[in-house]
Amino acid sequence: MKMPDLNDVTVIVVTFNSSHCLPALAKGLAQLNHVFVVDNASEDDTAAEVASVLPTATLLRNERNLGFGAANNRALAMTKTPYALLLNPDCLPAEGFLENMLQAATRFSEAAIIAPHLIRRNGEPEISYRWPATHWKSGGVQADGPCCVGFVCGAVMLLNMAVMREVGFFDESFFLYYEDEDLCQRVFMQNKQIILMPEIGITHLSRSSVKGPNPLKSEFIRGYHHAQSKLIFETKHFGMVNAGYLQRKTLLLALLTLLPRLLLPQPKYIARLIGRITGLLRYQAK
Numbered sequence: 001m002k003m004p005d006l007n008d009v010t011v012i013v014v015t016f017n018s019s020h021c022l023p024a025l026a027k028g029l030a031q032l033n034h035v036f037v038v039d040n041a042s043e044d045d046t047a048a049e050v051a052s053v054l055p056t057a058t059l060l061r062n063e064r065n066l067g068f069g070a071a072n073n074r075a076l077a078m079t080k081t082p083y084a085l086l087l088n089p090d091c092l093p094a095e096g097f098l099e100n101m102l103q104a105a106t107r108f109s110e111a112a113i114i115a116p117h118l119i120r121r122n123g124e125p126e127i128s129y130r131w132p133a134t135h136w137k138s139g140g141v142q143a144d145g146p147c148c149v150g151f152v153c154g155a156v157m158l159l160n161m162a163v164m165r166e167v168g169f170f171d172e173s174f175f176l177y178y179e180d181e182d183l184c185q186r187v188f189m190q191n192k193q194i195i196l197m198p199e200i201g202i203t204h205l206s207r208s209s210v211k212g213p214n215p216l217k218s219e220f221i222r223g224y225h226h227a228q229s230k231l232i233f234e235t236k237h238f239g240m241v242n243a244g245y246l247q248r249k250t251l252l253l254a255l256l257t258l259l260p261r262l263l264l265p266q267p268k269y270i271a272r273l274i275g276r277i278t279g280l281l282r283y284q285a286k
Contacts (some may be wrong), residue, residue, distance in 0.1 A: 003097075004102045009083040009158070009283040010034040011098075014071040017042045018211045019049040021089035026053035028093030036075035043213060068154070069179035076169050079161060088155040090209040091118075091202055100200045101158050104146070112163040113184070113194040115152035116200040124180030126204060128153035129196045132188060144199040150188045152196060154180025155204050163192055169286075173236075178229035185237060216271040220281075223275025227254075232284045240285045251280040 029035055035057035037050050041064050050059050104114050118126040131150040167187050170179045187194055212218045235243040254277045261270050
């Protein structure tokens, strides 16, 4: 088998008010010929920053915020290389990262998805992989070599395009959150491989990809869509009865959490919690 090189991978970055991330991100993408930046109607200068620091990238500008999965799908539909690397703008690929990921793709040529180990800004590993909860209880960060798992975080995923076209890409019912869980669940259910490479690390500045003009509104939106997507996932994979039970349980816990948050006010957490409660109350199974 021919060893893939950097011309065999397309990097896809979805942005929303992410101009602050792009200079650091661009350092790791300078050698690439195939880069899509899909911008979800940013209100900052993301488009100008892309032109400045990633001049060879193809910028796809959406007239409105399509959400994470739908924005990725737009670029995936245009990808012609054998591999696509989904990369959050708040990730920092170091020198050799892409080459190491492509070597892993050669080693595990039948895998649908290959993922690195995500590393927090303080150098500690994230719990960014596991088996589905229906099959195995997570034991935390314990992988010490390549292993087959049931879920990896969507912040960084190397997709084998030939295999993933059989599975399908993101379900656009998910606006934000759980779209990666749903994708991995479908890969898992079709007996395709998801491979974690713990020896390949990448720094992930979690929750740093968005800096909008109204941070409390952003936190509300995070909470809202996390609650909505959690219930969409539950309805899709486990049925409406289970989703209804989860909705009531999660709503009760959120309401119980709200009171102490109000007594010791932290605006960011209160905004996210109110968003979660709103998302739970407004959810209707389809």
